[in-house]
Amino acid sequence: MKSKVTSAQVAKRADVSQSAVSRTFTPGASVAPGTRQRVMDAARELGYRPNAIARSLISGRSRMIGLIAAYLDNQFYPIVLERLAKALQARGYHTLLFISEPGDQDDELEKLLAYQVDAVVMASATLSSALAKECLDAAIPVVLFNRDVPNSPANSVTSDNFAGGRCVADYLIAAGHKHLAYIAGAEDSSTNRDREAGFQAGLDAVGLPLMHRAVGGYTHEGASEATRQFMAAKQPPDAIFVANDHMAFAVLDTLRQGLGVKVPEEVSVIGFDDVPQAAWRAYGLTTVAQPTDAMIEATVSLLFDQLEVGHAETTRRCLPVSLIERDTARKPSS
Amino acid sequence: MKSKVTSAQVAKRADVSQSAVSRTFTPGASVAPGTRQRVMDAARELGYRPNAIARSLISGRSRMIGLIAAYLDNQFYPIVLERLAKALQARGYHTLLFISEPGDQDDELEKLLAYQVDAVVMASATLSSALAKECLDAAIPVVLFNRDVPNSPANSVTSDNFAGGRCVADYLIAAGHKHLAYIAGAEDSSTNRDREAGFQAGLDAVGLPLMHRAVGGYTHEGASEATRQFMAAKQPPDAIFVANDHMAFAVLDTLRQGLGVKVPEEVSVIGFDDVPQAAWRAYGLTTVAQPTDAMIEATVSLLFDQLEVGHAETTRRCLPVSLIERDTARKPSS
DNA sequence: CTGAAAGCGCTTACAG
DNA sequence: CTGAAAGCGCTTACAG
Numbered sequence: 001m002k003s004k005v006t007s008a009q010v011a012k013r014a015d016v017s018q019s020a021v022s023r024t025f026t027p028g029a030s031v032a033p034g035t036r037q038r039v040m041d042a043a044r045e046l047g048y049r050p051n052a053i054a055r056s057l058i059s060g061r062s063r064m065i066g067l068i069a070a071y072l073d074n075q076f077y078p079i080v081l082e083r084l085a086k087a088l089q090a091r092g093y094h095t096l097l098f099i100s101e102p103g104d105q106d107d108e109l110e111k112l113l114a115y116q117v118d119a120v121v122m123a124s125a126t127l128s129s130a131l132a133k134e135c136l137d138a139a140i141p142v143v144l145f146n147r148d149v150p151n152s153p154a155n156s157v158t159s160d161n162f163a164g165g166r167c168v169a170d171y172l173i174a175a176g177h178k179h180l181a182y183i184a185g186a187e188d189s190s191t192n193r194d195r196e197a198g199f200q201a202g203l204d205a206v207g208l209p210l211m212h213r214a215v216g217g218y219t220h221e222g223a224s225e226a227t228r229q230f231m232a233a234k235q236p237p238d239a240i241f242v243a244n245d246h247m248a249f250a251v252l253d254t255l256r257q258g259l260g261v262k263v264p265e266e267v268s269v270i271g272f273d274d275v276p277q278a279a280w281r282a283y284g285l286t287t288v289a290q291p292t293d294a295m296i297e298a299t300v301s302l303l304f305d306q307l308e309v310g311h312a313e314t315t316r317r318c319l320p321v322s323l324i325e326r327d328t329a330r331k332p333s334s
Numbered sequence: 335m336k337s338k339v340t341s342a343q344v345a346k347r348a349d350v351s352q353s354a355v356s357r358t359f360t361p362g363a364s365v366a367p368g369t370r371q372r373v374m375d376a377a378r379e380l381g382y383r384p385n386a387i388a389r390s391l392i393s394g395r396s397r398m399i400g401l402i403a404a405y406l407d408n409q410f411y412p413i414v415l416e417r418l419a420k421a422l423q424a425r426g427y428h429t430l431l432f433i434s435e436p437g438d439q440d441d442e443l444e445k446l447l448a449y450q451v452d453a454v455v456m457a458s459a460t461l462s463s464a465l466a467k468e469c470l471d472a473a474i475p476v477v478l479f480n481r482d483v484p485n486s487p488a489n490s491v492t493s494d495n496f497a498g499g500r501c502v503a504d505y506l507i508a509a510g511h512k513h514l515a516y517i518a519g520a521e522d523s524s525t526n527r528d529r530e531a532g533f534q535a536g537l538d539a540v541g542l543p544l545m546h547r548a549v550g551g552y553t554h555e556g557a558s559e560a561t562r563q564f565m566a567a568k569q570p571p572d573a574i575f576v577a578n579d580h581m582a583f584a585v586l587d588t589l590r591q592g593l594g595v596k597v598p599e600e601v602s603v604i605g606f607d608d609v610p611q612a613a614w615r616a617y618g619l620t621t622v623a624q625p626t627d628a629m630i631e632a633t634v635s636l637l638f639d640q641l642e643v644g645h646a647e648t649t650r651r652c653l654p655v656s657l658i659e660r661d662t663a664r665k666p667s668s
Numbered sequence: 669c670t671g672a673a674a675g676c677g678c679t680t681a682c683a684g
Numbered sequence: 685c686t687g688a689a690a691g692c693g694c695t696t697a698c699a700g
Contacts, residue, residue: 078412
């Protein structure tokens with residue numbers, strides 16, 4: 001049972017104090033080279049591995065970050081998860097993962113806090129204000145990733161969803177589209193709200209009405225259903241802006257394979273996120289790219305600012321987006 | 335600072351012993367209703383939350399499962415991750431996530447063990463035998479998910495990759511294909527090895543040679559490159575079996591958009607996994623379905639068998655696969 | 669049902 | 685540089 005090897009046992013074998021063993025495994029602690037060597041030898045012989053749980057308890061820092069996620073079928077999130085976890089690992093932190101079901105995020109966050117995570121990153125879940133307060137009281141930094149809750153004490157990292165939506169409207173209008181449609185994600189998500197508001201602002205700027213709107217709920221089925229509904233109207237749209245790529249793929253499939261509609265000749269489609277699949281040739285989706293790496297970098301540096309520097313101010317980072325022109329939207333002729 | 339509320343403080347306020355507080359939060363422990371009520375009230379007033387780290391230390395069980403994953407851009411894994419984490423949560427366990435880079439899995443596993451995880455699930459990473467032994471010594475159950483290392487003391491849950499490969503061969507041969515090609519994943523992965531062996535066995539059974547073979551490394555670029563190479567040969571294949579769906583999408587894109595080859599009229603393509611994207615209309619990929627839910631269920635029950643029942647025998651579960659006929663492979667006429 | 673007490677495996681002043 | 689000692693916040697026999 002190597003798992004039961006303790007620093008005291010190593011100390012005994014190396015003929016030093018337990019403190020010396022602890023210091024040997026504490027970067028920066030002062031141990032004489034000879035002592036360190038004896039400890040290392042004994043540790044190797046015994047198969048000693050410092051107990052991170054005990055360390056967490058005594059030091060008050062677990063070096064674990066709670067990550068609340070969901071919607072992993074939308075490729076945007078697995079990629080964020082992977083890169084974020086790697087970035088954290090590179091800094092000696094670990095990721096305690098919680099998959100939130102719609103509705104029970106509060107319960108999950110409770111459990112996360114029980115594990116004394118040093119901070120919480122919420123990707124794709126709405127933070128109840130009660131919980132935000134709880135984290136604040138507990139002095140646990142919270143970063144909302146790709147979500148923004150105005151007036152909450154949580155930090156947030158988002159991309160400029162409003163500008164992205166605006167940019168899509170401008171692009172479609174410049175290409176001569178007149179009958180515009182929007183497929184929303186979830187009504188209560190901040191990304192949806194901002195993307196739509198930006199899109200609407202673009203329409204307002206030229207006095208064009210939004211002719212169709214439906215809620216896709218970030219699902220394939222929802223987006224597909226919305227598309228069929230739009231196309232069955234007396235005046236179908238000639239361009240559809242979809243709240244994210246994941247739904248846009250379903251829109252494309254429904255248009256092309258389901259209804260035999262040519263994209264972009266008859267209808268232009270633009271998504272949001274620029275997940276890897278968007279670049280796959282079968283789709284070639286025109287979309288708004290979120291600066292994923294920059295967002296992750298911002299999240300990590302924000303986290304460590306609060307964790308290690310002790311910076312306490314609430315920070316909201318909003319990073320620029322860019323339109324990626326591919327094959328599903330008519331290009332402005334200019 | 336609610337975070338600093340301790341069971342002793344709750345005890346003081348409720349005018350009971352610290353033990354009574356602990357019992358109140360231990361399911362099944364005996365506490366008089368009145369006592370429990372007083373404790374609960376005090377806990378609520380103070381904002382008390384039991385410290386899971388302290389509990390782990392004293393009880394010797396962290397209720398954390400280490401999950402080592404990689405390749406999250408292959409949709410198979412995020413889905414496994416999501417469902418596995420949910421299944422674990424439902425049982426009161428949590429997931430400590432490690433993203434392994436090729437090569438450094440040993441280091442990562444070391445850190446995982448330092449956190450006293452109760453068990454380890456390895457998805458998509460090869461377990462070095464040194465580490466397997468280390469886990470064994472530490473009495474930490476290990477489950478290899480979708481990987482099988484013969485003669486290792488680790489448990490494994492896989493689908494019947496050999497039968498899947500065989501089934502693909504039989505299907506393609508029955509449809510009259512004569513010039514078969516295979517795009518491998520990574521040479522050292524057990525899934526690749528078994529899928530290929532099954533495929534080869536099918537060819538051997540009718541005396542057909544494998545005309546083309548290349549290693550795609552589970553990447554888009556690799557698969558795309560392999561496809562171009564195949565099609566540039568004097569005698570290009572009329573059917574390609576691809577080690578997984580993720581690469582098969584690239585094969586399809588390269589064939590159709592890149593080379594203008596008709597699928598399945600000129601070339602049939604079959605993948606493996608049946609990730610959600612395979613069903614998307616733009617691909618409609620014929621593939622071998624892994625029983626993802628059953629595999630996760632098997633993993634979880636295997637884990638808890640060892641964790642809670644104390645069952646110690648090494649178990650290897652191999653679940654049946656099924657061929658999903660869609661639009662990328664010619665159907666046998668019979 | 670209840671409390672006093674030991675102890676999980678560490679880190680970290682403190683004194684030397 | 686080093687060791688003895690306190691203590692992190694709990695669980696769990698043990699005795700009542």
